[in-house]
Amino acid sequence: MRLLRDFWRLILIGIGLLVLLAACGGVKLGQLVSETVKPANGDSSSLSMSLHTVPTVRSVTVSPKKAKFGNCTGGATNANTVSQNKALGFPNGTCWVGSPGDNGVLPVVVTNTGIAANIKVNGADAVPGDGGTSWVLCNTGQNPAVACTSNNGKSPGLNQYLLRNFGLDRAGLEGPGLTNSPTCDVAFRGESGCMAKSGVAKTEGIELVGPSASADISTHWHITITWTPVPD
Amino acid sequence: MQRRRLAAIATLPMAGFLLLAFPAAAAASIGVGIQVGPVRLAGIAHAGQTYDLPPVYVVNTGTEPETVRLEVQRLSRGTGRDVPKSWFKPGQTDVHLDPKQSATIPAQLVVPADATLGPYFSDVVAHGSASIEAGQATLGVAAATKLQFTVGKAVPAGFWSSLPSPLVWAGGIIVLAGGGFWLARRAGFRLRLERTPGGYGPADRGGGPQ
Numbered sequence: 001m002r003l004l005r006d007f008w009r010l011i012l013i014g015i016g017l018l019v020l021l022a023a024c025g026g027v028k029l030g031q032l033v034s035e036t037v038k039p040a041n042g043d044s045s046s047l048s049m050s051l052h053t054v055p056t057v058r059s060v061t062v063s064p065k066k067a068k069f070g071n072c073t074g075g076a077t078n079a080n081t082v083s084q085n086k087a088l089g090f091p092n093g094t095c096w097v098g099s100p101g102d103n104g105v106l107p108v109v110v111t112n113t114g115i116a117a118n119i120k121v122n123g124a125d126a127v128p129g130d131g132g133t134s135w136v137l138c139n140t141g142q143n144p145a146v147a148c149t150s151n152n153g154k155s156p157g158l159n160q161y162l163l164r165n166f167g168l169d170r171a172g173l174e175g176p177g178l179t180n181s182p183t184c185d186v187a188f189r190g191e192s193g194c195m196a197k198s199g200v201a202k203t204e205g206i207e208l209v210g211p212s213a214s215a216d217i218s219t220h221w222h223i224t225i226t227w228t229p230v231p232d
Numbered sequence: 233m234q235r236r237r238l239a240a241i242a243t244l245p246m247a248g249f250l251l252l253a254f255p256a257a258a259a260a261s262i263g264v265g266i267q268v269g270p271v272r273l274a275g276i277a278h279a280g281q282t283y284d285l286p287p288v289y290v291v292n293t294g295t296e297p298e299t300v301r302l303e304v305q306r307l308s309r310g311t312g313r314d315v316p317k318s319w320f321k322p323g324q325t326d327v328h329l330d331p332k333q334s335a336t337i338p339a340q341l342v343v344p345a346d347a348t349l350g351p352y353f354s355d356v357v358a359h360g361s362a363s364i365e366a367g368q369a370t371l372g373v374a375a376a377t378k379l380q381f382t383v384g385k386a387v388p389a390g391f392w393s394s395l396p397s398p399l400v401w402a403g404g405i406i407v408l409a410g411g412g413f414w415l416a417r418r419a420g421f422r423l424r425l426e427r428t429p430g431g432y433g434p435a436d437r438g439g440g441p442q
Contacts, residue, residue, distance in 0.1 A: 007413055011406060059265025059293045062371050069369060097369060108371065113293050114265050120307065182307055182374075206369060226372035228357065231268075231308045 059114035069095040091212040098205025106203035112196040117229035120182035123163040128218030135161040139176040150212040162209040263293030264360035266375040276384035280345035291334035298362030312353030
């Protein structure tokens with residue numbers, strides 16, 4: 001009997017503890033603390049300061065001075081598809097923005113206006129004015145992203161074209177050509193890839209080699225070249 | 233003869249005025265910038281969930297107005313799976329920016345239910361729509377920053393909330409103990425506690441000092 005009484009005492013103590021715990025949970029202790037640490041009016045003082053940091057933007061700016069595809073050569077005289085000065089001929093006519101060589105002209109200026117970054121460049125499909133069949137980019141050399149299919153892989157085939165950007169010393173003209181994905185810009189190529197410090201600018205030109213033949217008869221084609229600063 | 237001279241004299245200031253009035257045309261440039269800091273998800277992503285990514289800062293660094301749009305593409309070096317393009321949802325598809333103007337574009341990460349667990353890595357690329365016609369070629373710009381997050385094991389919804397609180401646990405234990413004690417008594421079990429008178433150890437047994 002005495003044991004039972006002791007047990008019920010224990011139960012009652014347990015219930016009492018539970019009630020106490022529940023009561024404590026209802027009080028917002030955090031609120032109490034924050035109220036006690038709040039300084040009284042007139043006690044606080046502050047010092048306003050401003051801080052400048054270096055720019056933390058990755059950016060690129062492109063500005064052609066005078067840029068036009070011109071000096072077009074190649075094509076078939078017999079078929080009356082030879083290139084004219086500003087019009088690409090077939091098969092495999094070549095047009096230039098600027099000109100390579102010692103006395104060459106490099107009209108496109110690419111400037112890294114942000115922090116140090118890899119300057120990459122890519123092309124895109126050539127889109128005809130009538131919205132018909134596009135020309136896709138192709139590449140020459142050992143490991144082409146898309147192999148050119150004419151002249152043993154040295155020239156673009158049907159509905160293909162080759163786009164190369166070049167810098168001083170004809171850099172890039174021996175390369176495989178641009179792809180749809182950004183690759184290192186040959187004009188910025190150095191010891192550490194195509195890394196360019198802030199403010200570094202390079203002048204460039206562009207070479208375009210047209211297809212062996214085009215399925216689309218459009219005489220106006222839209223071509224895009226994009227420069228992108230990429231983190232290391 | 234005099235007329236020609238007059239025409240030549242009038243032409244010079246006009247040419248000068250045109251050069252001064254339209255200097256931007258001669259030095260027109262296109263440019264776009266993006267924040268250097270990577271776009272990272274604060275915690276672990278779970279399959280089937282959608283998360284708000286930190287907004288992405290973009291700026292028009294050129295002299296022409298442009299429209300900026302964000303997309304995901306893997307350009308830089310890093311470890312992790314490629315982020316599928318469909319997972320990245322910018323809050324605004326096209327943001328118009330005047331020269332030197334900047335904006336922050338909100339973005340969401342939509343992880344599908346069948347997403348593979350592990351780290352993901354790609355780049356957020358800001359494409360500037362402004363372009364300069366160079367003959368038949370259009371020159372464009374873009375800028376990239378890293379995108380990183382990890383997809384982890386999903387915890388069932390409401391798992392923690394379904395567990396009883398410590399208070400319920402304590403109450404349950406007391407009730408169970410009470411019930412057990414009552415049953416033991418009913419079954420005839422007795423727990424006898426005895427107290428023996430306390431001593432002072434072996435030294436006390438023999439009495440006081442000799």
